[in-house]
Each structure stands twice: as structure tokens, then as C-alpha cells.
Amino acid sequence: MSKALIIETIKSNIEITGVEATRLAGEILGALRDELVREGRLGLPEIGSLTVRERAARSGFNPRTQEKIKIKAGVAFKFRPSVSMKTDAHASLKKAKRKAAKG
Structure with a gap:
């Protein structure tokens, strides 16, 4: 799964702009990464x-x-x-x- 696929899924499911979907995908992936590093x-x-x-x-x-x-x-x-x-x-x-x- 690529980041582009995540962004496209977010865009199509909650109807937001590409910029907002990119930012949201980045935030989600960053939170997952931080949790893995911390815990x-x-x-x-x-x-x-x-x-x-x-x-x-x-x-x-x-x-x-x-x-x-x-x-x-x-x-x-x-x-x-x-x-x-x-x-x-x-x-x-x-x-x-x-x-x-x-x-």
C-alpha cells in the first residue's frame, strides 16, 4: 500500500481536497510511526x-x-x-x- 493510495482513499471517502487528504495521511502515518518508536x-x-x-x-x-x-x-x-x-x-x-x- 502506498501513501498515494491512502490519500486517494481519504479523498474519495470523506470528500476533502487533495492537500487536506495529504496532510491527514501524513498525520496518521506519523502518529503510527511515533507509537512504534515510543512503545x-x-x-x-x-x-x-x-x-x-x-x-x-x-x-x-x-x-x-x-x-x-x-x-x-x-x-x-x-x-x-x-x-x-x-x-x-x-x-x-x-x-x-x-x-x-x-x-
């Missing part, structure tokens, strides 16, 4: 939750040269879909498979 978790009803986790430094290797390298510590994001999202996605996938089998 380390963001729950979106009917969609799922996004959490931030710390990753420790570790060693790895370059697959081309087999040379050992150090991988810096950092953060990783984990998304966990809601039950309704899983159910809807599974139904959609089954429908697509049936349609492909017919065609």
Missing part, C-alpha cells in the same frame, strides 16, 4: 501487530568468498497478523487457486 509495538485492529526487537551482534560469512564477517547489532521488525487477517488471506488464496485450476 516498541504497534497494534492495528483487524490487521495485526508490529513489534521492534533488538538483534545482537553476530558473526556470519560472505557466501561468495566464505570469508567470516561481523554483523552489527541492530533492530528487526516482526509482524504478527490478526486472526481475521489470517482467515481472510487464507480464503483469498484458496479462491485464487480454484480460479487458476479452472482457467
